[in-house]
Amino acid sequence: xxxxxxxxxxxxxxxxxxxxxxxxxxxxxxxxxxxxxxxxxxxxxxxxxxxxxxxxxxxxxxxxxxxxxxxxxxxxxxxxxxxxxxxxxxxxxxxxxxxxxxxxxxxxxxxxxxxxxxxxxxxxxxxxxxxxxxxxxxxxxxxxxxxxxxxxxxxxxxxxxxxxxxxxxxxxxxxxxxxxxxxxxxxxxxxxxxxxxxxxxxxxxxxxxxxxxxxxxxxxxxxxxxxxxxxxxxxxxxxxxxxxxxxxxxxxxxxxxxxxxxxxxxxxxxxxxxxxxxxxxxxxxxxxxxxxxxxxxxxxxxxxxxxxxxxxxxxxxxxxxxxxxxxxxxxxxxxxxxxxx
Amino acid sequence: xxxxxxxxxxxxxxxxxxxxxxxxxxxxxxxxxxxxxxxxxxxxxxxxxxxxxxxxxxxxxxxxxxxxxxxxxxxxxxxxxxxxxxxxxxxxxxxxxxxxxxxxxxxxxxxxxxxxxxxxxxxxxxxxxxxxxxxxxxxxxxxxxxxxxxxxxxxxxxxxxxxxxxxxxxxxxxxxxxxxxxxxxxxxxxxxxxxxxxxxxxxxxxxxxxxxxxxxxxxxxxxxxxxxxxxxxxxxxxxxxxxxxxxxxxxxxxxxxxxxxxxxxxxxxxxxxxxxxxxxxxxxxxxxxxxxxxxxxxxxxxxxxxxxxxxxxxxxxxxxxxxxxxxxxxxxxxxxxxxxxxxxxxx
Numbered sequence: 001x002x003x004x005x006x007x008x009x010x011x012x013x014x015x016x017x018x019x020x021x022x023x024x025x026x027x028x029x030x031x032x033x034x035x036x037x038x039x040x041x042x043x044x045x046x047x048x049x050x051x052x053x054x055x056x057x058x059x060x061x062x063x064x065x066x067x068x069x070x071x072x073x074x075x076x077x078x079x080x081x082x083x084x085x086x087x088x089x090x091x092x093x094x095x096x097x098x099x100x101x102x103x104x105x106x107x108x109x110x111x112x113x114x115x116x117x118x119x120x121x122x123x124x125x126x127x128x129x130x131x132x133x134x135x136x137x138x139x140x141x142x143x144x145x146x147x148x149x150x151x152x153x154x155x156x157x158x159x160x161x162x163x164x165x166x167x168x169x170x171x172x173x174x175x176x177x178x179x180x181x182x183x184x185x186x187x188x189x190x191x192x193x194x195x196x197x198x199x200x201x202x203x204x205x206x207x208x209x210x211x212x213x214x215x216x217x218x219x220x221x222x223x224x225x226x227x228x229x230x231x232x233x234x235x236x237x238x239x240x241x242x243x244x245x246x247x248x249x250x251x252x253x254x255x256x257x258x259x260x261x262x263x264x265x266x267x268x269x270x271x272x273x274x275x276x277x278x279x280x281x282x283x284x285x286x287x288x289x290x291x292x293x294x295x296x297x298x299x300x301x302x303x304x305x306x307x308x309x310x311x312x313x314x315x316x317x318x319x320x321x322x323x324x325x326x327x328x329x330x331x332x333x334x335x336x337x338x339x340x341x
Numbered sequence: 342x343x344x345x346x347x348x349x350x351x352x353x354x355x356x357x358x359x360x361x362x363x364x365x366x367x368x369x370x371x372x373x374x375x376x377x378x379x380x381x382x383x384x385x386x387x388x389x390x391x392x393x394x395x396x397x398x399x400x401x402x403x404x405x406x407x408x409x410x411x412x413x414x415x416x417x418x419x420x421x422x423x424x425x426x427x428x429x430x431x432x433x434x435x436x437x438x439x440x441x442x443x444x445x446x447x448x449x450x451x452x453x454x455x456x457x458x459x460x461x462x463x464x465x466x467x468x469x470x471x472x473x474x475x476x477x478x479x480x481x482x483x484x485x486x487x488x489x490x491x492x493x494x495x496x497x498x499x500x501x502x503x504x505x506x507x508x509x510x511x512x513x514x515x516x517x518x519x520x521x522x523x524x525x526x527x528x529x530x531x532x533x534x535x536x537x538x539x540x541x542x543x544x545x546x547x548x549x550x551x552x553x554x555x556x557x558x559x560x561x562x563x564x565x566x567x568x569x570x571x572x573x574x575x576x577x578x579x580x581x582x583x584x585x586x587x588x589x590x591x592x593x594x595x596x597x598x599x600x601x602x603x604x605x606x607x608x609x610x611x612x613x614x615x616x617x618x619x620x621x622x623x624x625x626x627x628x629x630x631x632x633x634x635x636x637x638x639x640x641x642x643x644x645x646x647x648x649x650x651x652x653x654x655x656x657x658x659x660x661x662x663x664x665x666x667x668x669x670x671x672x673x674x675x676x677x678x679x680x681x682x683x684x685x686x687x688x
Contacts, residue, residue: 050497079497173649202642208591208598216397217642220387234595241503241592245515246393262593265504 040070040292043092044284045102047080047129052261052341054103057128057284061101064288067310072288073097082106086113093117099291102136103128111135123294127287128280133320137294137301140287140323142278145177148231149184151276151328152256153193156227159253159273163195164226167218169239169256171206171232181231199225204235211238219248230256236275240266260331260339267336274332278325280341286312286325366614366665367626374633381640388643396515400522402635404429404590407528407583408606409613409631410535410624411576416610417539418572419552419619420470420477425580425606427488428462429599432584434492437501437594440510448510455585456578462488463577467570485603496596503592514590524586531579536624548572552619608655609634612662633658 044061046054058074065072075091077084082105090113092100100122104110107130114124114135127140143151156166168185170178182201189196199222204211211234219225219242230236236256240263243249249271258275266272289309290299299305305317315323331339352360378398382389389395408425415422432455439451462484469480503511516523539545551558551565559565583602588594607617613630615622634655641651 048497050499052499206597207600208593208595209587212591213401213639214642216393216401217639220385220391220394220397220639221643221645223385223387234593237502237593238591244503247391248393261504262500262502265502265592268504 040065040068040295041098042070042072042288042291043088043095043097043100044072044074044076044288045085045088045092045100046074046076047103047105048078048084049074049076050078051080053259053280054128056280056339056341057103057287060281060284060286061288062284063281064285064292064310068289068292070098070288070292080105083109085110089113089117093120093122096120097122098295099123099125101125101127101287101291102131104131105129107131108135123291125287125291125294127283136321138290138299138317138321138323140283140290140325142280142283142325143328144324145180145184147324147327148257148276149181150188151330152181152229152231153185153188153196155255155274155276155330156229156253157193157196159255160196160226162193165197165199165222165224166227166229167199167222167225168201169211169214169218169228169230169232169235170201170203171235173203175206175232178231185229185231204230204232204238206232206234208234208238211235212242215239215242216246219243219246219252225252227253227255230254230258232256233258233262233277236272237262237266240271244269244271257328258331259341260336261341263331264336267331267333274330276328276330279329279339281339282312282329283325285310286315286323290315290323366662367623367629369665370613370626370629370633370662374629374636377633377636377640381636381643385643388640395520396517396522397639398636399525400515400590401639402632403522403524403528404583404586405602405605405609405631405635406525406628407531407579407586408602409609409627410528410532411579412606413610413613413615413622413624413627414535414539414548414572415477415576416607416615416617417548417552417619417622418569419555420569420572421481421607421617422463422466422477422573422576422580423481423603423607424462424466424484424488425576425583426599426602426604427485427492428459428577428580429584429587429602430594430596431462431488431492431495431599432459432581433587433594433598434496434501434596436585436588437505440506441501448507448513451510452582452585456581459581459584460574460578463573463575463580464570466577467573470573471566471569489600493596496594500596501588501594506588506592510589511592514586514592524590527582528586531582532624532628535575539624544568544571549620552621554620605634606631608659612658614662614666616666617663 042065044058061072075088085105089100089110093116100117104126111131114131118124124136125138125140126136128142130139168182170182186198189198202214202218204214215238228239230239236258239254243252243254244266254272255275257277259277263272263275286309293299293307298307299317301317301321303317303319306314309315317323378389387394412422435458436451436455439446466481466484469475470477513523518526547563547568550563551568555565587598609630610627611617612633613626615627637654638651641654
């Protein structure tokens, strides 16, 4: 990334400024509703504002708050920069909110601020993107690697009749999460789908153009390819775009992890039958319920604690204070119009 | 002394044609391109024969083709434009936004707005380079970051999706006329227009003169400032059009769109025989260079060569092309010196 080093320099400056100005501008938040007795006051701090994915999480969190009579206030930076969230955390701590629900831009950069907030009695829940475990009470995990890998293999198996040649279109060759998923998918295929052959893994670098061209190359190279799995939102959209204009449309199945907005056109024109991703609305919903459970001391974040999360049912805190949302959500023709992110 | 230093050639027209062809970089690169396509076709017949294969072969290079034409016009004047990748991204996003915010806007209008917008961005480069007399490398490196920064600020985590754009526009990305994709046709028309201007029009020749020796061109009274400005505007407008193509072809525009395309455009021009220090080279060569670069990217995976080597191969090609240039120009220099010495001793 070309901008990384520049951004770090700018950030250092911004952090210094933010640090200095913090006491001064601590109060310009609209939240500020006084400590309502007993009701759960939750500050939601996404990676950045104006991000449709987090807008969906907020909808879920607000829905949950409506059910348990709490209040959700969303604050956040414009850009998902590593330490842009620090000032918001400090503000929430000063306001004495019940809980802070954070999607961390950086696992360590906001740690000190979070721990100060916890010392001040604020419960800290991370969702979507975790910090180091010692900086928060509970992490609400959208999906575990095993579940993600299995969901995608199951989808492709269903679409190609559980036999044939399959290729993977990944992001960068050194992307940690992608590689973990690919390894688990290989194991899943070897263990449970003997008639599926994984012929190739190519890398689109999360670049529309490269992913597009790699898809073309895959189709050209394996004329009998049955399906493509792309466990990256950029990759699956590019592959779908190529397939939708190709003579292979409808013959080669495509699935993976995508967002409904990106994939809507391709679901509608029949290029893609179904794809998976966690449901960010459910994620926000569960995170809000987790925060409420912490505020009411129903749970402390110990392994084995259980709590009720409204219509999602009962959840148990796992190792390292993790709560798992569940299986990835499958989007298809019937439900894609219900989502907007 | 009426002796000429170099006499008119005594070779026949046919001999000259053959010799010229053998010496021409355009033909050398074209032969490599054809060989590459042949190898890929043997390996995977779909590459050329399949209807997808034929279309992709022609349409994929169309974006880089436009950029290479524009880049050539600038490089010939001994400048360079590194901001074209950012221009492509920014224009592609603008195109998407136009479709989102002004539903029903005609495609032709959008394409024109895209070109004008690109031309305006090119004008900024041109003004800074021509009036500021700052090296183009530095100016356009700066505007590359500025345009990209504006794009990041504007788009943020937002993205233009295929569903946001009318299907008629997206169809342009694959539509064919007599089996030739429309995007490629438009790019080729641009190529012919610019190629003709550079070869036969007065201002076209002046660009070469400026690139050969800017100081001499100024002394001679050529409108250097205006010509350099014009070159950047042409380059920007073509990059704007490339942005329109990008949106139509890929259907998704996120803030990374067009990244690194500027270097590919320079590489295409250099491989196609455009001298990086200006004054020589043709858009035909740059166009073939663009085709070659894109086709290599597509062929290497088909041949089963890992991703990691693809860039190395492209790098090797660039260095090979420059080395070949050097060898050829040294040889030509020697021949000219020889001719001069012969002419002197003969008198």
